Amino acid sequence: MVDQTIATHxxxxxxxxxxxxxxxxxxxxxxxxxxxxxxxxxxxxLLNVATRYARVxxxxxxxxxxxxxxxxxxxxxxxxxxLRLDFAVSMLTERLSERGAMIAKVLSTLAVIIFGLALMTxxxxxMDPVGLARAGFDAREFxxxxxxxxxxxxxxxxxxxxWSLYLIMPIFAVSMTIHGLANLIEDLELAPKASxxxxxxxxxxxxx
Numbered sequence: 341m342v343d344q345t346i347a348t349h350x351x352x353x354x355x356x357x358x359x360x361x362x363x364x365x366x367x368x369x370x371x372x373x374x375x376x377x378x379x380x381x382x383x384x385x386l387l388n389v390a391t392r393y394a395r396v397x398x399x400x401x402x403x404x405x406x407x408x409x410x411x412x413x414x415x416x417x418x419x420x421x422x423l424r425l426d427f428a429v430s431m432l433t434e435r436l437s438e439r440g441a442m443i444a445k446v447l448s449t450l451a452v453i454i455f456g457l458a459l460m461t462x463x464x465x466x467m468d469p470v471g472l473a474r475a476g477f478d479a480r481e482f483x484x485x486x487x488x489x490x491x492x493x494x495x496x497x498x499x500x501x502x503w504s505l506y507l508i509m510p511i512f513a514v515s516m517t518i519h520g521l522a523n524l525i526e527d528l529e530l531a532p533k534a535s536x537x538x539x540x541x542x543x544x545x546x547x548x
Contacts, residue, residue, distance in 0.1 A: 356525050363422055363522035364534065366515055370419040371538055377412040381405060400497040407495075407505050414512040421452060422519035423539055442527065449524045456517030463510040466490070467503065 388401040420426055433441045468488060475482035479491035493502040526533045 356531055359518065359521050359525060360531060360534065363518050366518055367419060367422050367536065368538070370415050370515070373415050374412065374419065377408055377415065381408045381412060384408060403495060403497045407498075410505070411508050414508045415515075418512055418515040418519060419539070421516050422522060423536055424523065446524065446527045449520055449527050453517055453520040453524065456513050456520055459513035460510060460517065463513055467506075467510070 384401055384405045387398070388405065391397050391401070433444050436444060466488075467490065468482075468486065471486055471488075472479075472482050472491065475485060483489045483492050490503050490506070491501065494500060495502060495505070522534075525531050
């Protein structure tokens with residue numbers, strides 16, 4: 341009977357392992373990116389202070405710092421999803437039974453996944469890669485056909501194409517969805533909860 345149960349669940353174990361492994365590797369990359377952007381942001385701020393004090397300000401530093409914060413925020417939010425460091429109101433779940441609290445947690449995780457999928461859909465419609473390909477990857481032609489000027493706009497001081505900076509949104513949507521699926525697998529007790537020793541704050545109480 342035990343062998344039968346194991347055989348029944350074995351085919352389902354592989355997809356779970358793949359999702360959990362993808363989430364773990366993604367989290368490791370996000371950790372490196374978070375550290376990198378924090379160092380970059382600190383360097384930009386110090387350079388900005390030094391150049392302004394010397395009365396030779398570099399005009400593109402402010403914009404660089406702003407976009408660094410934007411990328412840092414989205415990457416950090418994705419990592420926080422997997423680490424369950426997002427804030428939660430526990431006034432209701434504390435009064436529920438153990439099963440009720442589990443159901444509430446599953447519903448909360450499902451909401452995260454649905455939001456991630458909705459954001460992916462929005463980014464697909466907004467960036468419209470199919471339409472861009474039909475226009476021969478000509479940004480001006482694409483803008484003339486769709487009135488979507490995403491691929492023709494550039495940042496004010498850096499002169500970078502804005503679409504390259506906006507890529508953080510679909511990246512965030514995909515990564516948050518993967519982390520949400522990994523959390524859902526753990527919430528349904530289909531796999532043991534993973535520990536993340538690289539992130540000290542993942543063991544803090546009082547968060548979701």
